[in-house]
Amino acid sequence: MPIDSAALDAITNGVVDAADAAARVPGVVATVTRSGGDAYEGAAGVRSVGSPEAMTADTVFAMFSTTKAVTATTVLQCVEDGLVDLDAPTSEYVPEIGELQVLGGIAADGSPRLRPPARPITTRMLLLHTAGLGYSFFSEEYGRLLAETGQPDIIGATRASLQTPLLFDPGARWNYGTNIDWAGLVVESVRGARLGEVMAERVFTPLGMSDTAFTMTPSMSARLAQVHQRVDDGGLVPSGLVLPQDPEVQMGGHGLYSTIPDYTKFLRMWLRDGEGEHGRVLAPETVRAAAANGLGDLEVGMLETTAPALSHDAEFFPGQRKSWAYSFMVNDETAPTGRTAGSLAWAGLANLYYWIDREADVAGMWGTQILPFVDPASVNAYLDFETAVYRSL
16 A cells, blocks of 8 residues: 555645744655655755755755664674674773773762773673763763863764763663764774774665765755754744764764665665665674664663753653664554554654664654754654554555
């Protein structure tokens, strides 16, 4: 049964034409794919408020945390090639991660109280977000370190920005953070090349992803959508935010730029057991292992914001059990949208959302460029979009 394109167009057009400013986004690109190829592609609105440039399918987005799954893929390729042992100490590949200690509190003068971790960080922990690392906008302790100690923010894409203390002993629980940035450094260490070069050769080329990179080409820059900030009256203002284009560290957790159709080719690879249009990316057995819950009894929970300008409190499908794979959220129960239990999904900070349902043979993506994360207009329209896809299957 074909996807109901008219219903999906109505959702994309409706969210850019909403009468209430707080329910409106400037522009959106959305896609749906099956393992056999594209099933839907739509674009609506403009690239920036106050600009006549239309949002088009080839518009370039700051992908933020949708970068993580691509980096995890390059790690899994290293495992396949015998270059990385997921359960060996990560310090065997990146020695400086062995210097990280556990935060035991912050003294009155703002200095951190530190102790050695109970066990070493492994690369498996990095892929599962159980290493003890966090993000300042989801951690009061990290926020204080940035404010009081001069700890550099990860937006600067420096090695020093990754030298943060651990929030708990490695392996003790799940916590979303800079784990995948460190995983990218593992790839660079064992491959002897920058992460973007590895991705280009081993992921983007076999998938035909010609519009994805850490550093934008002139053509990509000319098609860039503006990242907007939602303000108190519900309106949107352009932020001017562009991630560092000559970074010290190509941040595997958030640094890629891409188009929504380009990234959809990556999603389709997961439906096709690792096969791309121009070559294989992962072995089928790797895909099956990577798509399974790796947390055991641990669960993914609410991400409580400490920086409301960057993110609202964030939890997908509250009340339902969620776990984590390499490196995706797994909805362990059938989602209200119709998404099958065991499906994969995640998001990017500027309200990009995707899902991969291997059982139903469908994946999709919804892209806007708005802060804070979990902007109600953006996420509600995305959930309507996903629901409409499942109704037409």
